[in-house]
Amino acid sequence: MYEQYASRMYPVCVRYLGREDAKDVLQEGFLTVFDKIGSYKGEGSFEGWMRKIFINASLMQLRKSDVLRRTEDIEQAPETGGTVENGVLEQIGTRELLDQIGSLPAGLRSVFNLFVVEGYSHAEVGKLLGITEQSSRSQLSRARTLLQEKIKKLYNGKQ
Amino acid sequence: MVSNDFDKRLRDRLEGVTETAPDVWEGISKGLERRRRQVIFRRFSVAVAAAAAVVALALLVFRGPRTEGEVTAPVQIAGTEQPVVTPAEIPDEPAPSETPDIAPIQQQIAAFTKKQAVAVAQKPAVTETPVEETPAVEGPAEETPVAETPVVEQPAVEQPAVDAPSLLTEDDLPADYWEEESRPHRTHTSQISILSNLTTVSSDGDLLYIPSAMHASSQSGKGQASSQVEPITATNAPKFYVPLTVGLQVEFPITERFSVGTGLNYSYLVSQYDMLVDKVMYEGAYNQLHYLGIPVTLSYHFVQTPHVGVYASASAAAEKCVSQRYVYGSNTLNEKVGGLQWSAKAGVGVEYWFIPRMGLYFDPSLVYFFDNKQPFSIRTQQPLQANFEIGLRFKI
Numbered sequence: 001m002y003e004q005y006a007s008r009m010y011p012v013c014v015r016y017l018g019r020e021d022a023k024d025v026l027q028e029g030f031l032t033v034f035d036k037i038g039s040y041k042g043e044g045s046f047e048g049w050m051r052k053i054f055i056n057a058s059l060m061q062l063r064k065s066d067v068l069r070r071t072e073d074i075e076q077a078p079e080t081g082g083t084v085e086n087g088v089l090e091q092i093g094t095r096e097l098l099d100q101i102g103s104l105p106a107g108l109r110s111v112f113n114l115f116v117v118e119g120y121s122h123a124e125v126g127k128l129l130g131i132t133e134q135s136s137r138s139q140l141s142r143a144r145t146l147l148q149e150k151i152k153k154l155y156n157g158k159q
Numbered sequence: 160m161v162s163n164d165f166d167k168r169l170r171d172r173l174e175g176v177t178e179t180a181p182d183v184w185e186g187i188s189k190g191l192e193r194r195r196r197q198v199i200f201r202r203f204s205v206a207v208a209a210a211a212a213v214v215a216l217a218l219l220v221f222r223g224p225r226t227e228g229e230v231t232a233p234v235q236i237a238g239t240e241q242p243v244v245t246p247a248e249i250p251d252e253p254a255p256s257e258t259p260d261i262a263p264i265q266q267q268i269a270a271f272t273k274k275q276a277v278a279v280a281q282k283p284a285v286t287e288t289p290v291e292e293t294p295a296v297e298g299p300a301e302e303t304p305v306a307e308t309p310v311v312e313q314p315a316v317e318q319p320a321v322d323a324p325s326l327l328t329e330d331d332l333p334a335d336y337w338e339e340e341s342r343p344h345r346t347h348t349s350q351i352s353i354l355s356n357l358t359t360v361s362s363d364g365d366l367l368y369i370p371s372a373m374h375a376s377s378q379s380g381k382g383q384a385s386s387q388v389e390p391i392t393a394t395n396a397p398k399f400y401v402p403l404t405v406g407l408q409v410e411f412p413i414t415e416r417f418s419v420g421t422g423l424n425y426s427y428l429v430s431q432y433d434m435l436v437d438k439v440m441y442e443g444a445y446n447q448l449h450y451l452g453i454p455v456t457l458s459y460h461f462v463q464t465p466h467v468g469v470y471a472s473a474s475a476a477a478e479k480c481v482s483q484r485y486v487y488g489s490n491t492l493n494e495k496v497g498g499l500q501w502s503a504k505a506g507v508g509v510e511y512w513f514i515p516r517m518g519l520y521f522d523p524s525l526v527y528f529f530d531n532k533q534p535f536s537i538r539t540q541q542p543l544q545a546n547f548e549i550g551l552r553f554k555i
Contacts, residue, residue, distance in 0.1 A: 002184055010180035011173075027183040031190040064433065089168050094176050097169075116166045117173055148165065 002030060008047065009054045011098055015113050016058035018102035025061050029054040055118065059128065062106050084148045088155045100150045107131075108143035115140050208523040208545040352408040352422070352520070354550030397432035399537040404548075409555075410458065418458045426450040426478065428536045434487050444487035448536055450500065452478030458508075468510040472522070476502050483534055500538065501529045510552060522548040 009029060013022035032053050040049050092100075101109060110129055114120045115136070120128070122136040129136070408422030427449055434444035456474035480496035506524020513519065526546045528538040537544070 002187065006180040006183075007177040008175070011176050011178045014178070015173075023181045023183060026180060027186045027190070030183070030187050031194070034187075034191055035194060084165055089165075089172065094172065095178060097172060098176070098178070117170055144165065 001033075005047065005050060006030070009050060011094075012051055012054045013058055014098045015101050015117065016055065016110065017061060019099070021061055025054070025057045028061075029057040032057060051118075055114075059110065062110060065106075084151050084155075088151065091155055091158065092151060096154060097151075100147060100154065103150065104143055104146060108139050108146065111136055111139040112143035112147065116144075205545050208525075208547065349412065349555045350410045350420075350552045351555050352410065352420075352550050352552045354404075354406050354408060354424075354522075354548050397430060397540075399540070400429040400431070402426060402428045402537060406452075406454075408454070408456070410456070416460045416463075418460065420454075420456040420458065420474075422454060424450075424452040424454060424476070424478070426452065428538065430536055434485065436485075436487055436490075436492075441487035444485060446535065447482075447484045447486065448480055448496075448534060449482040450478040451481050452476045452500075454504075465515070466512050468512070468518075468520075469507070470510070471505075471507050472524070473505045474503070476504070478502070480533060494534075496534055498531050498533065500531050500533045502538075503527050503529075504546065506546070508548075512552075516554040518552045520548075520550055520552055522550075524548065 006026065010022060010026055013025045013029070016022075017025060029050075033050055036053070040046065089097075101112065104112065107129075111125055111131075114125045114128060115122065122133045122140070125131075125136040125140075126133045131139075404424050404426040406422055406424030408420050408424075410418050410420035412418045427447070429448075430446045431443055432446075434441045434446075436444075454474050454476035456472050458470045458472040460468060460470045462469035478500040480500065483494045483496050485492040485494070504524050504526040506522055508520055508522035508524075510518050510520035524546045526544050528542045528544070530539070530542070533539060
C-alpha cells in the first residue's frame, strides 16, 4: 500500500506544506492510515479517504507551527491582478507547479488547496481553518492572484 | 469566469499527479511497532479485567450449596479428616471437675470432632465397624471397654484435648464463631473502605485540535490566559499517564443482599502534549488535573461467606475539578474549571476477609465518563475505561 500510494500522497503534502515539511507529514499520514484503516467503510474511493487523512495531517502540522494565524503575508498579497493566459499553465511542469503552490503563504495556500483542488465550499473551508466564510473568499482571491503572478513570472523567466 | 477557468485548468493539471516520494518507510515501521505495543498493553489490561470477572463469576457459580445449620468449618479448621473410628478408640472423658471452665478453641474443636465421630460410629448405616465389634450398640455406654483403650492409639488423644469438655455441643461453641458458618448467607454489615484505583489508558486518541470551546468552563473562572493555552499536537498520540484515584467509602446494608455506599474520592490525571502559549510552542508540556468526587454505589452480594464475598456493583459519581495546572517549560499556569464530571461504573468485585473485621477487596469494573465539557484528559479521549480498584475494608 505504501509503495502504491506514497507517490500520490506526497504531492498532496507538498501542496499544503512545501517540500521541507512534507516528508514528516507523509510518514505521520501513513501511520494514521494504517491505524484507522478499519474505519474505512468502502464509501467513496479508498484514495479519496486516504487523501482526507493526509490533508488533515497537513493542516495539523500547519496549526502546530501556528502559520495559519499569521496574517502579514496574506495582507501583503494583492487582491486582484492579471490572469494567466491560455497555454501558459500548460508550459509549467507539475513539479514546478506544486512548488509554486507550496510557496504561497500558509493561510492562502490552505484556502486555495481546499477550495480549488479539493472542492470544499467556503463554509467548509472556514470551518476547517477556523476562519469566517468571508475571510475564506478574500483569501482565495488573494491566493489566486498571487499564484497567477508567480506562474507568469516563472513562465516569463523561461522565455 | 476567468477565475473559474484558471481553477479548472489547475485542477486538471493536479488531478492524479504523482511524484516520487522520499523513503519514509523506516519511520513508519518504527511508528507501527510503537503503536502495536500500545495496543498489546491495552488488550492485556482488558484481558486481566475480564479474567478477574470470570474468576469472580466462577466463585459464584461453583460454590457449594449450603443448608441451614450445616456445620463444616470445625472439621476443616481442626485440620483433621472425618474419622472412621469406633467408640473403642475414643479415650475416656475426664471428670467434669477436672475440666476447666473454658477450654482453648482448638481443644473445643478437637472435642467436637470426637463427638461427631462418636455420633457417626453409633449409626449402623454409617459405620463400617461390625456390630459384634462395637459393644457400644449392645449395651449402655458405661459398659463399653472404652476405658481400656490405650490413649496412644489415637493421635488426637495425645493432645490435651482430654482436658476439653467433650460434652460440648454445637450450641456450646462460641456463638460469634459459628454464627456465620452456620448460615447460608452472611448478612453484610456496614463497612468503611480505603481504596485506590488504577485505570487502563491508551494514547492513540485523535487529538487534532482542541478548540477554545473545550475551555469554556475555564473561561468562566478567572478568564486569565485560558485563551492563550491551546493544546495542539502534531501527532495522533498525546501521552496520558495512568490516572490515580484514592478515597474513602462507607457502605450500609439495605436488605440482606443489597447495600448502598458513598464516600469521597480524589483523582489525579496527567496528560502530556505539545502546547501553544502566546504563539510559542512548548513540546511535552504537562496538564495536571485534580478531581474530588462523590460516588453513590449500589451493590448486590452474591456470595457471603466469613472469608470471601463476591458482589456486583453499579455506581454513579460526580466529580469536581478542584485544580487544573499547565506546566510548560519553567512556567506554570493554573485555571479554574467549572461544571462536574459525571461517570457511571459497573463491575464485579471480590472481597477477602482475612480477619473478621478487616479484609481486602479487588473490584475490576468498566467506567464511562460522560461528556461534560471538562478539560482535555484521558477521560475525554477514552470515555470508556477498564478500572481496577483495590482496597481495605473494615466492618463498623
